[in-house]
Amino acid sequence: MQIEDLEEVLRIEIDSFEDPWNREYFVHEVLENRHSRCFCLRNPGQMVLGFACTWVVGKELLIHNFAIRRDRRGKGLGSRLLESVLDFGLGAGCRVAQLHVRPSNRPAVGLYRRAGFRTVGIRREYYGVGQEDAWVLEKPLRRSTEKGGEYPS
Numbered sequence: 001m002q003i004e005d006l007e008e009v010l011r012i013e014i015d016s017f018e019d020p021w022n023r024e025y026f027v028h029e030v031l032e033n034r035h036s037r038c039f040c041l042r043n044p045g046q047m048v049l050g051f052a053c054t055w056v057v058g059k060e061l062l063i064h065n066f067a068i069r070r071d072r073r074g075k076g077l078g079s080r081l082l083e084s085v086l087d088f089g090l091g092a093g094c095r096v097a098q099l100h101v102r103p104s105n106r107p108a109v110g111l112y113r114r115a116g117f118r119t120v121g122i123r124r125e126y127y128g129v130g131q132e133d134a135w136v137l138e139k140p141l142r143r144s145t146e147k148g149g150e151y152p153s
């Protein structure tokens with residue numbers, strides 16, 4: 001993700017979330033935060049179809065923001081972007097990927113479960129006092145030659 005992408009990214013962000021990140025926050029993540037790596041998924045014409053914002057902290061890949069354009073959902077793009085992001089994390093030396101999700105967000109929970117994430121905790125009122133809890137989801141990151149890449153089902 002580059003600064004020039006932010007107009008398209010913000011349109012997707014505002015269309016996707018009740019409490020969207022603002023431009024300043026994206027600028028901070030793209031330019032200033034040394035832990036941050038943000039990615040765009042594009043079509044051949046370079047249109048932004050989706051994006052992901054992550055932090056690499058030690059051996060953890062933290063996925064903070066993830067969305068696909070509303071009119072391109074349900075076509076496997078979220079899975080492709082997630083796979084690329086997890087590959088990036090593995091290449092950066094991470095051993096686990098973690099994120100928070102609203103239990104009521106069925107598409108996102110489905111996406112992450114399908115990718116091998118499992119619920120490892122609950123953060124109470126994560127989205128604000130009196131608001132929904134968050135599930136903490138994790139997936140171990142292992143190269144295909146290593147054993148133990150998935151949680152037992």
Ligand SMILES: CC(C)(COP(=O)(O)OP(=O)(O)OC[C@H]1O[C@@H](n2cnc3c(N)ncnc32)[C@H](O)[C@@H]1OP(=O)(O)O)[C@@H](O)C(=O)NCCC(=O)NCCS
Nearest residue numbers: 016066067068073074075076077078079106107108110111
């Ligand atoms: C969550 C999101 C990224 C999924 O992207 P997508 O491109 O539609 O996902 P895919 O087409 O790759 O689908 C992958 C899996 O996700 C799940 N899924 C996707 N859409 C779903 C829906 N509407 N209902 C239930 N499960 C769904 C399914 O398990 C699906 O696998 P399947 O096709 O084998 O059933 C997209 O819905 C989105 O941008 N939502 C708004 C932003 C958001 O909630 N981000 C996550 C914050 S934690």
